[in-house]
Amino acid sequence: MKTIVAYKSKSGYTKRYAEWIAEELGCDIKEDPELSDIMGYDTIIYGGGMYAGGFNGVKLITQNLDKLSGKKIALFAVGSNPGREHEMRPFWDRVLKGAQGIGHFYLRGGFDYDKLTPGDKVLMSMLKVRLQSKKERTEDEQGMLDAYDRPVDFSDKENIKALTEYVRS
DSSP states (O other): OOEEEEEEOSSSHHHHHHHHHHHHHTOEEEESOOHHHHTTOSEEEEEEEEETTEETTTHHHHTTTTTTTTSEEEEEEEESSOOOHHHHHHHHHHHHTTOOSEEEEEEEOEEOGGGSOHHHHHHHHHHHHHHHHOSSOOHHHHHHHHHTTSOEEOOOGGGGHHHHHHHHO
């Protein structure tokens, strides 16, 4: 089975996971791919960061499912939140839009405000204001607020285990 890890990374956490996955599986890797870059593979692993509830670049997969029919597909989204299962279900429902047979995994990355693009900084500044205005914050909200001043990195090579097992199955 010919396998590729394709990904889109803005701040480096997705790239780190993509490299770990490609190393573990001994497969090809491609940053910011075009459809033609992945068509020759039997298994396609696609990763991107989560931003404001979206999934960076995943439309490459979701808008081409008809062309990718018969291929094994695994998606991994990277974000800074804890990624609790009940919180992730609505996200995956939005991303997959009812598509069946696609493995999907959340890998916790990190947050470094200084690495954001100017546009992402504007969006994240609005979130910061919203969090600051809350009289009571959850532990996760306070942690996010603290990360604006002090970058956090939760990435861990162990997090790829479920994904690599899925691909090998």
